[in-house]
Amino acid sequence: xxxxxxxxxxxxxxxxxxxxxxxxxxxxxxxxxxxxxxxxxxxxxxxxxxxxxxxxxxxxxxxxxxxxxxxxxxxxxxxxxxxxxxxxxxxxxxxxxxxxxxxxxxxxxxxxxxxxxxxxxxxxxxxxxxxxxxxxxxxxxxxxxxxxxxxxxxxxxxxxxxxxxxxxxxxxxxxxxxxxxxxxxxxxxxxxxxxxxxxxxxxxxxxxxxxxxxxxxxxxxxxxxxxxxxxxxxxxxxxxxxxxxxxxxxxxxxxxxxxxxxxxxxxxxxxxxxxxxxxxxxxxxxxxxxxxxxxxxxxxxxxxxxxxxxxxxxxxxxxxxxxxxxxxxxxxxxxxxxxxxxxxxxxxxxxxxxxxxxxxxxxxxxxxxxxxxxxxxxxxxxxxxxxxxxxxxxxxxxxxxxxxxxxxxxxxxxxxxxxxxxxxxxxxxxxxxxxxxxxxxxxxxxxxxxxxxxxxxxxxxxxxxxxxxxxxxxxxxxxxxxxxxxxxxxxxxxxxxxxxxxxxxxxxxxxxxxxxxxxxxxxxxxxxxxxxxxxxxxxxxxxxxxxxxxxxxxxxxxxxxxxxxxxxxxxxxxxxxxxxxxxxxxxxxxxxxxxxxxxxxxxxxxxxxxxxxxxxxxxxxxxxxxxxxxxxxxxxxxxxxxxxxxxxxx
Numbered sequence: 001x002x003x004x005x006x007x008x009x010x011x012x013x014x015x016x017x018x019x020x021x022x023x024x025x026x027x028x029x030x031x032x033x034x035x036x037x038x039x040x041x042x043x044x045x046x047x048x049x050x051x052x053x054x055x056x057x058x059x060x061x062x063x064x065x066x067x068x069x070x071x072x073x074x075x076x077x078x079x080x081x082x083x084x085x086x087x088x089x090x091x092x093x094x095x096x097x098x099x100x101x102x103x104x105x106x107x108x109x110x111x112x113x114x115x116x117x118x119x120x121x122x123x124x125x126x127x128x129x130x131x132x133x134x135x136x137x138x139x140x141x142x143x144x145x146x147x148x149x150x151x152x153x154x155x156x157x158x159x160x161x162x163x164x165x166x167x168x169x170x171x172x173x174x175x176x177x178x179x180x181x182x183x184x185x186x187x188x189x190x191x192x193x194x195x196x197x198x199x200x201x202x203x204x205x206x207x208x209x210x211x212x213x214x215x216x217x218x219x220x221x222x223x224x225x226x227x228x229x230x231x232x233x234x235x236x237x238x239x240x241x242x243x244x245x246x247x248x249x250x251x252x253x254x255x256x257x258x259x260x261x262x263x264x265x266x267x268x269x270x271x272x273x274x275x276x277x278x279x280x281x282x283x284x285x286x287x288x289x290x291x292x293x294x295x296x297x298x299x300x301x302x303x304x305x306x307x308x309x310x311x312x313x314x315x316x317x318x319x320x321x322x323x324x325x326x327x328x329x330x331x332x333x334x335x336x337x338x339x340x341x342x343x344x345x346x347x348x349x350x351x352x353x354x355x356x357x358x359x360x361x362x363x364x365x366x367x368x369x370x371x372x373x374x375x376x377x378x379x380x381x382x383x384x385x386x387x388x389x390x391x392x393x394x395x396x397x398x399x400x401x402x403x404x405x406x407x408x409x410x411x412x413x414x415x416x417x418x419x420x421x422x423x424x425x426x427x428x429x430x431x432x433x434x435x436x437x438x439x440x441x442x443x444x445x446x447x448x449x450x451x452x453x454x455x456x457x458x459x460x461x462x463x464x465x466x467x468x469x470x471x472x473x474x475x476x477x478x479x480x481x482x483x484x485x486x487x488x489x490x491x492x493x494x495x496x497x498x499x500x501x502x503x504x505x506x507x508x509x510x511x512x513x514x515x516x517x518x519x520x521x522x523x524x525x526x527x528x529x530x531x532x533x534x535x536x537x538x539x540x541x542x543x544x545x546x547x548x549x550x551x552x553x554x555x556x557x558x559x560x561x562x563x564x565x566x567x568x569x570x571x572x573x574x575x576x577x578x579x580x581x582x583x584x585x586x587x588x589x590x591x592x593x594x595x596x597x598x599x600x601x602x603x604x605x606x607x608x609x610x611x612x613x614x615x616x617x618x619x620x621x622x623x624x625x626x627x628x629x630x631x632x633x634x635x636x637x638x639x640x641x642x643x644x645x646x647x648x649x650x
Contacts, residue, residue, distance in 0.1 A: 045498060045518040046486055051574050052235050059265060061094075061240045062272045068094040068240075069466055070457070071261065071276035073247050073290055076106035077223070077446050079282035080230035081453030081476075083239045088475040089457065091466070093239035094274060095231070096263050098246045100583045102227030105284050106446065107587055108401025110318065110356055111348050113146065113153055113219030113447045115139035117178055117333070118342045124177075134428050136181055138447045142219045143185035145447065149226060149481045151491070151514030155187045156220040156346065158331040159198065159213045161205065161385065168192065168212045171335070175216040187217040202327045206387045215330070220348065223446060224587040225512050226481075228576055233481045244579055247290070250279070250299030250438070258299075258437045267579065278464040280456060281440040285311050285364045285402040291409060294438045305363065309409040310430070310442060313364045313402050317374035318355030319636060320397040320594055325386070326352040334381060343381050350504070351396065351594050354378050361402065368400035369634045397596040398636025406430045406443035431455055433463065450476050483514030495521060508563035512589075516575075524567035534564050534591075535598055537605020562598055564589045569606060573613045581606040581628040596635040603628045 070086045072079050075097025083095045097103075115138040123131035146153045160175075162168050175190035191214075198205065198213040231241050248271065249262040260275040281290040288308040293301050326332060331346035346353045357374045375398050379390045408430065429444030429452050441456045454474045461471055488494075491514070492506040499506075499521045509517035523530050569584055578584040584606055585599045586592040592599035603625055611621045 043486060045494065046515055047518045047522060049516060049519060049575075052232060055242070055577060055579075058235070058240050058242055062274060064273060067275040067277065068092050069276070069469070070094070070278050070280060070460060071274060072096070072280045072282055073261070074281065074283035074286075075101040075227075075231060075241070075243060076104055076282065076284050077102065077227055077230070077449040078284065078441055078444070078452050078456075079280075080227055080234060080241075081449045082280055082282055082441070082456050083234035083241055084230050084237065084479070084481075085450075085453045085457045085474060085476050086460070087234050087237040087239040088479060089461070089472045090469070091457075091461075091471065093234065093241075094276065095234065095239060095241040096245040096247055096261075097241075097243045098266075100243045100579065100587055101231045101577075102224040102587055103583075104286070105401045105404065106227050107224040107593075108316075108318070108399050109223045109446050110316075110344055111220055111223055111346065111353060112156075112344070113142045113221050115142060115178065115182065115218070115447070116445075117174065117216070117335075120178055120181070121174060124174075130428070132181075135178075137428070137451060138445070139178075139182040139185055141448045141451050142187075143182075144450055144477060145221060145226075146187075146219055148450075148476070148479060149221070149229065149484050150489075151483050151487045151511060152226050152229065152481075153219050153221040154511075155217055156331055157188070157215050157217050157329070158333050158344075158346075159193065159202065159215050160333045160335055161198065161210055162212050162214060163209050165211050168214070171214040175214050178216055187219070190214065190216040201330060202332070204325060204327075204387060205332070205385050219447075220331075220346065221446075222349065222512060222590065224590070226446075228588060229481050229483060232576060233479075236482060243577060243583075247293075250290075250293050250436070251275075252297070252299050252436060256297070256436055258294075261299075277466060278460045279438055280460065281438055282442075282456070284442060285313055285404045287311055287404075287406075287440055287442040288364075288409070290438070291434070291440060294434050294436055307362060308364060309412045310406055310440070311364065312405040312407060313361040314405070315359045315361055315365075315368050315374075315400045316356035316403050317359075317370040317378065317398060317400045318353055319370075319375055319378050319395050320348075321352040321354060321390070321394055322396065323347070323351055325354075325382070325390070325394075332385060334385070337381050343378070345382055345385070349590055349594055350508075354382050358403070364402055367631070367634075368402060370398040370400040370636050374398075374400070375636055395636055397593050397599075399593060404443055408432065429455075431459060433459070437464075483516050485515055487514040491515070491517070499525060502563075505563045505565075509568075513571075519575075520567050520571045523570050524565060526567075530565065530567040530570065532566050533562060533602075534566055534569055534605055535562070535602040537566050537569075537602065538608050562591060562595060564591050564602075566605075566609065569609055570613075573610065578610075579614070581610060581624055582631050584610070585628065585632065592632045592635055596632050596637050599632050599635075600629065600637075603632070 069091040070093050072082050072095040075095055079095060083093050086093045115135045119131050120135045122128060160171050162171055172192055179186045179190050193213040193215060195207055195210045198210060199207045235241050244266040245263050246266055247261050247263045250258055251260040253259050258279050262271055262273050264271045281287055283290055288310050292306050293299055326345050326347050328347050331344060334343040337343050341358055355378055357377055383390050431441050433439050439460060441452055444452050491510040495506040495510060495517055509520055572578050572584055572588045576588050578588050581603055585602060607621055607625050
């Protein structure tokens with residue numbers, strides 16, 4: 001028996017060896033080799049993208065006889081996502097945004113495409129299926145964002161410093177569960193760093209009492225670049241998308257059903273009456289404003305502001321610090337702040353983003369402003385992790401955004417908005433239809449914008465009559481947003497190779513414009529003036545015709561430290577619909593969010609260039625200048641005081 005067994009083992013070993021050898025011979029010598037990647041990935045840069053319709057051409061579509069299939073109020077993440085979803089299904093779409101795309105909450109996020117590790121912890125300890133469903137939903141949508149906008153989204157490792165030995169397995173188990181629930185959408189496996197490894201990666205971190213660091217992976221993205229990309233993608237698929245259009249009134253028939261809106265073009269003050277089969281309220285934290293109009297028999301807004309019933313608002317503040325406050329390629333997570341919040345310290349756009357606070361609000365402010373207390377709160381929390389003191393003057397920018405937690409407004413009677421009742425409160429998003437036919441979507445977060453949009457348009461398609469129109473199923477799971485086509489992770493190297501530009505500029509353009517970067521660089525190469533930083537656009541040395549350039553526009557090394565050029569502004573004006581200096585400085589680029597002082601010094605130059613392109617008169621120029629200075633001056637540059645009239649820093 002023993003001899004037979006040995007013989008069988010020997011034969012099996014020979015067979016396995018022969019199979020292994022044959023496999024190696026096949027793979028190394030017989031199987032055809034794949035072509036070199038340069039043949040498939042190094043295509044000629046595409047430079048012939050057609051410009052979208054002008055704003056005037058879009059406005060010309062608003063004729064009395066036209067009836068849209070879907071009219072969307074609100075141009076934030078969800079509103080723009082709804083426009084893309086509906087347009088790609090073959091529906092005739094109109095979107096109206098009161099200010100600019102992503103000007104509210106959608107521009108003031110933590111810039112993370114994530115499932116939410118804190119929700120996972122609550123799901124486990126509270127045995128909450130709703131919280132777990134929220135995590136799984138967001139993890140799936142995180143993968144979608146990375147796939148459909150590869151130029152705007154990237155994988156970011158996040159390190160959790162651990163200061164007690166017993167917490168090491170606790171946090172690591174949580175990270176591994178996060179990986180597990182992501183399933184096939186998992187980005188990379190979580191791991192543990194020793195104290196020495198963590199110190200080498202993050203030399204600015206105080207490791208005196210550090211025991212280890214757990215590392216998991218999430219997504220990082222540029223929120224308003226994503227928002228603008230969604231709006232332009234919708235236009236590319238036939239939607240009529242307009243910023244600076246205010247909805248004045250909801251129009252109802254004699255049965256109280258909605259059939260359209262009255263809206264005013266805030267640039268010309270001309271009012272339009274628009275008809276639509278369905279109307280979607282996607283105004284985020286301002287959803288209650290439209291719901292109040294819907295409750296009025298005439299569809300008019302209330303004469304006095306009402307407390308929100310659907311949205312339970314809270315403000316969250318973020319600050320931006322220089323790049324040396326955090327490792328360049330890995331973020332830090334504080335899992336338990338003094339008041340129980342989670343705080344992130346993340347590399348973003350070449351700087352460090354830190355936040356956020358959580359302050360309840362009774363009303364939703366139009367433009368929330370960060371308080372000095374909130375800024376100091378974040379500084380104090382971050383100081384626990386650093387080996388050097390954080391200087392208040394190092395805060396480059398700060399902003400406040402409204403985080404909408406939503407509840408079913410039908411559960412909150414009028415006058416009891418502050419009752420403290422949590423009945424009907426949901427942690428995810430909420431989709432409702434009123435008796436008039438108004439469909440409202442609110443809540444959620446950036447990561448789940450696409451699924452929220454799909455759910456909304458699915459509902460619209462199933463509950464409204466589009467007269468037998470052939471409507472496609474949802475397309476956005478596979479749709480590549482503009483700039484993502486022909487994009488590869490080596491795109492910045494390709495730009496350097498062709499245009500001989502600095503790495504910082506190449507990365508900035510490729511990571512924000514993707515495959516459309518070459519069009520900006522063609523403008524960049526066209527003249528030396530176009531190569532200038534926008535902070536020097538109004539400098540008298542470069543434009544002699546400008547008699548009184550701002551004293552802030554002086555030639556300095558700092559002026560060339562930010563990669564925002566005049567070429568980028570010229571491209572934006574042609575392709576991305578900025579209508580004010582703030583649109584460009586805060587949302588098409590992120591200069592105001594990254595470095596408010598530099599953004600202030602760019603205001604005059606941006607006003608000069610935009611005034612020529614958009615044909616502003618002197619009064620409009622001065623108003624735009626003052627509005628920009630006021631907006632940027634409130635972005636955390638305190639304690640310095642700004643004289644808006646003279647544009648001087650005292």
